[in-house]
Amino acid sequence: MINPAFIPDDFFKVLAPSDIFGADGPFEVDLGCGDGGFLLQMAAHYPERRFLGIERLLGRVRGVCSRAAVRGLDNVKVFRVESRYFLEWMMQPGCISRLHYLCPDPWPKERHHKNRLVQEDFLPVLHRSLSDGGEFLFKTDHEGYFLWVLDHVARSGLFSRASWDEDEFFYPRTDFQLQWEAMRKPIYRARFIKLQKV
Numbered sequence: 001m002i003n004p005a006f007i008p009d010d011f012f013k014v015l016a017p018s019d020i021f022g023a024d025g026p027f028e029v030d031l032g033c034g035d036g037g038f039l040l041q042m043a044a045h046y047p048e049r050r051f052l053g054i055e056r057l058l059g060r061v062r063g064v065c066s067r068a069a070v071r072g073l074d075n076v077k078v079f080r081v082e083s084r085y086f087l088e089w090m091m092q093p094g095c096i097s098r099l100h101y102l103c104p105d106p107w108p109k110e111r112h113h114k115n116r117l118v119q120e121d122f123l124p125v126l127h128r129s130l131s132d133g134g135e136f137l138f139k140t141d142h143e144g145y146f147l148w149v150l151d152h153v154a155r156s157g158l159f160s161r162a163s164w165d166e167d168e169f170f171y172p173r174t175d176f177q178l179q180w181e182a183m184r185k186p187i188y189r190a191r192f193i194k195l196q197k198v
């Protein structure tokens with residue numbers, strides 16, 4: 001039986017994708033993968049790519065792992081760790097092809113904005129972790145967080161915004177997106193491409 005849980009020997013060691021999957025190749029990360037609906041569909045659709053879900057809640061990690069094992073998906077792993085710690089301290093620079101950050105908690109109150117993952121000092125961390133031409137894909141139902149991300153990314157000068165039409169490529173709805181859409185909430189999305197630093 002496949003075991004999709006990834007538990008490193010050392011939380012202070014920098015990881016290459018091959019340390020997680022045993023091989024190199026296209027590598028995508030789903031930050032805050034939740035119940036894993038998106039992650040597992042992507043892994044099934046793209047067997048040649050490797051997908052790592054990052055999630056801090058143990059119950060969710062266990063649920064995603066057991067569903068990945070039942071489906072026999074050997075290109076997906078789930079790591080219970082805090083998102084920023086993972087990207088800043090554990091991920092080898094330049095190795096993530098696509099970083100998915102989908103329907104996160106928007107921390108809507110102004111006094112809580114400091115809890116949002118996307119901050120001025122987060123964007124260089126994200127930029128460093130992506131491969132050349134790597135992508136950052138973001139979705140939210142919260143207009144305020146959407147505008148916040150657009151503004152921070154534009155001011156960083158580290159990414160260009162790319163088109164992202166609904167059916168431009170295979171991209172399943174996440175569990176939270178399905179819930180928001182059932183409540184008739186709009187979903188905002190943005191796709192950014194890493195620029196080379198000059």
Ligand SMILES: C[S@@+](CC[C@H](N)C(=O)[O-])C[C@H]1O[C@@H](n2cnc3c(N)ncnc32)[C@H](O)[C@@H]1O
Nearest residue numbers: 032033034055056082083102103105174175176
């Ligand atoms: C609102 S849910 C969205 C889940 C999924 N992306 C979706 O759209 O269905 C946010 C998820 O991110 C996880 N999360 C929040 N902050 C995190 C952090 N700093 N590090 C790791 N996981 C985090 C939460 O536990 C939760 O499962």
